[in-house]
Amino acid sequence: MQSNKRPPASVLFIFGGSGDLNYRKLTPALYNLFLDNWMPDQFAIAGIGRSAYSNEKYHEHLLDGVTKFSRRKGKQNGHWTDFTQHVSYLQMDGDDAAAYHKITDLVKEKEEEWGVHPNVIFYLAVAPQLVPSIAQKLGALKICGEKGTTRIVVEKPFGHDLESAHELNLLLSSMFAEEQIFRIDHYLGKETVQNILALRFANALFEPLWNRNYIDHIQITAAEAVGLEGRGGYFEHAGALRDMVQNHILQILCMIAMEPPVSFDANEIRNKKVDVLNAIRRITKEQVHDFAVRGQYSGGWKKGEKVVGYRQEEGVNPQSNIDTFAAVKFYIDNWRWQGVPFYVRTGKYLNQKATHITLHFKQAPHYAFPPESAETWRSNRLTISIQPNMDISIRFQAKRPGQTMMLDPVDMTFDYDAAGEHAPEAYETLLLDVMEGDATLFMRNDQVDAAWRVIMPILEAWENRPPQDFPNYAPDSWGPDAADALIARDGHTWLNLPPTP
Numbered sequence: 001m002q003s004n005k006r007p008p009a010s011v012l013f014i015f016g017g018s019g020d021l022n023y024r025k026l027t028p029a030l031y032n033l034f035l036d037n038w039m040p041d042q043f044a045i046a047g048i049g050r051s052a053y054s055n056e057k058y059h060e061h062l063l064d065g066v067t068k069f070s071r072r073k074g075k076q077n078g079h080w081t082d083f084t085q086h087v088s089y090l091q092m093d094g095d096d097a098a099a100y101h102k103i104t105d106l107v108k109e110k111e112e113e114w115g116v117h118p119n120v121i122f123y124l125a126v127a128p129q130l131v132p133s134i135a136q137k138l139g140a141l142k143i144c145g146e147k148g149t150t151r152i153v154v155e156k157p158f159g160h161d162l163e164s165a166h167e168l169n170l171l172l173s174s175m176f177a178e179e180q181i182f183r184i185d186h187y188l189g190k191e192t193v194q195n196i197l198a199l200r201f202a203n204a205l206f207e208p209l210w211n212r213n214y215i216d217h218i219q220i221t222a223a224e225a226v227g228l229e230g231r232g233g234y235f236e237h238a239g240a241l242r243d244m245v246q247n248h249i250l251q252i253l254c255m256i257a258m259e260p261p262v263s264f265d266a267n268e269i270r271n272k273k274v275d276v277l278n279a280i281r282r283i284t285k286e287q288v289h290d291f292a293v294r295g296q297y298s299g300g301w302k303k304g305e306k307v308v309g310y311r312q313e314e315g316v317n318p319q320s321n322i323d324t325f326a327a328v329k330f331y332i333d334n335w336r337w338q339g340v341p342f343y344v345r346t347g348k349y350l351n352q353k354a355t356h357i358t359l360h361f362k363q364a365p366h367y368a369f370p371p372e373s374a375e376t377w378r379s380n381r382l383t384i385s386i387q388p389n390m391d392i393s394i395r396f397q398a399k400r401p402g403q404t405m406m407l408d409p410v411d412m413t414f415d416y417d418a419a420g421e422h423a424p425e426a427y428e429t430l431l432l433d434v435m436e437g438d439a440t441l442f443m444r445n446d447q448v449d450a451a452w453r454v455i456m457p458i459l460e461a462w463e464n465r466p467p468q469d470f471p472n473y474a475p476d477s478w479g480p481d482a483a484d485a486l487i488a489r490d491g492h493t494w495l496n497l498p499p500t501p
């Protein structure tokens with residue numbers, strides 16, 4: 001094990017300790033931090049839920065999740081028993097104020113055992129409608145007044161729309177200081193997303209090109225091959241625009257479009273990002289059909305397996321108008337990006353899992369080669385692949401070896417995959433940041449509001465005008481035809497990268 005500068009003593013309460021997110025992501029991440037020697041010397045983790053579990057049964061349940069979902073794929077589970085010495089389960093109803101003494105009792109017990117006052121972290125991995133009720137009860141606990149040492153982590157979606165997000169922000173800030181509130185967006189913890197900052201701001205090479213003078217347009221794709229995975233009840237109240245665009249995709253867009261930060265101070269980075277959100281052109285509800293496309297998958301075949309359509313999924317209204325696909329064209333009205341379209345798209349049951357950003361450069365000002373020398377001469381592009389491929393690739397024209405002047409596009413690629421299973425998962429990075437009190441990769445209240453403001457006209461237009469053509473795309477496709485038309489109107493096509501061999 002390497003020797004790391006580790007966070008101070010911490011007690012972590014996970015509301016939703018019996019839920020899916022903890023099973024698949026949080027506990028595997030915490031166990032990896034433990035194996036990599038990043039957990040504090042003194043720590044305790046308490047999962048909270050109404051379900052009944054003995055500690056022993058709870059550990060078994062969590063180990064199952066670790067074996068299936070950890071990046072280590074079940075390797076090094078030999079240290080599991082050591083880890084579970086720190087993990088317990090508290091059966092309680094988050095709506096029952098009388099049960100909250102269980103929390104203060106555990107903190108007190110650990111304080112006495114360790115002889116220090118620990119960080120107390122409340123991770124709210126529960127449905128969004130439960131968040132206000134739990135937050136209110138936590139706010140009433142005496143330990144929550146202790147600024148700096150008590151933190152609350154709120155999962156996405158943060159609110160349901162601009163108004164509810166605003167209310168939630170008001171509620172949280174009436175009980176916690178801003179530096180105690182960690183609004184999580186797990187995309188910001190991904191290694192390849194963080195690397196966007198390194199690529200842009202540690203290299204002078206790209207800066208002169210990174211603007212409207214050289215960039216023709218930008219595409220961001222966050223395609224998912226999976227469907228609902230049992231989350232119909234949640235998705236029916238969300239939809240792809242809320243689930244992915246309002247948060248993950250707009251955050252990536254901010255990192256691509258933001259101005260260089262003066263320092264890596266949390267507020268400096270967040271200021272630069274919020275400037276981008278505030279500069280995104282507001283469209284009216286009437287303009288929405290020119291800028292946004294929605295889709296919903298039908299039943300069909302997915303990699304040789306028969307799957308049901310969205311409206312037949314469990315927990316879904318058989319007449320549902322919820323979007324499982326969304327594509328939007330954004331403009332950023334500022335000096336750097338005037339006139340450069342940013343096309344973004346996301347969807348469930350698409351042809352493959354692929355998250356990537358491509359910057360398509362303008363054509364060379366004068367092309368002296370014979371027209372037949374190349375298939376296309378607008379082929380300069382920079383691709384940042386976030387997942388599952390993790391690489392950065394520059395495409396340019398090169399002479400085909402031989403006696404004639406024929407050109408071919410070639411790729412120069414940096415493979416981030418080399419770190420393989422050693423690269424930390426997003427939730428590892430973010431949980432460590434919470435324990436250390438570093439909010440750089442978390443959303444500030446004004447960022448959340450600004451992101452909602454960007455998508456509200458689209459949400460409102462979609463809610464008021466039912467789609468006439470749902471379902472409108474087949475599983476294993478790249479979404480509805482209208483999404484191709486959205487970008488084709490401007491003379492472009494979506495870039496679908498070939499799958500990993």
Ligand SMILES: NC(=O)C1=CN([C@@H]2O[C@H](COP(=O)(O)OP(=O)(O)OC[C@H]3O[C@@H](n4cnc5c(N)ncnc54)[C@H](OP(=O)(O)O)[C@@H]3O)[C@@H](O)[C@H]2O)C=CC1
Nearest residue numbers: 016017018019020021049050051093094125126155156157
């Ligand atoms: N799952 C995922 O991949 C992702 C989830 N998220 C977000 O994480 C949050 C949780 O999602 P997920 O884990 O999938 O949801 P689940 O439905 O799997 O889990 C919900 C959890 O909430 C608990 N719960 C419900 N009611 C109460 C109550 N009254 N008191 C105490 N606990 C309660 C449930 O426990 P019990 O029934 O035992 O009470 C359960 O542990 C959501 O906001 C979701 O959007 C974000 C990104 C990805």
Ligand SMILES: O=C1O[C@H](COP(=O)(O)O)[C@@H](O)[C@H](O)[C@H]1O
Nearest residue numbers: 156186187224243244248355387
């Ligand atoms: O937040 C969410 O993200 C996942 C996709 O996350 P990824 O890390 O696998 O790309 C998405 O499936 C889910 O619907 C959404 O809530």
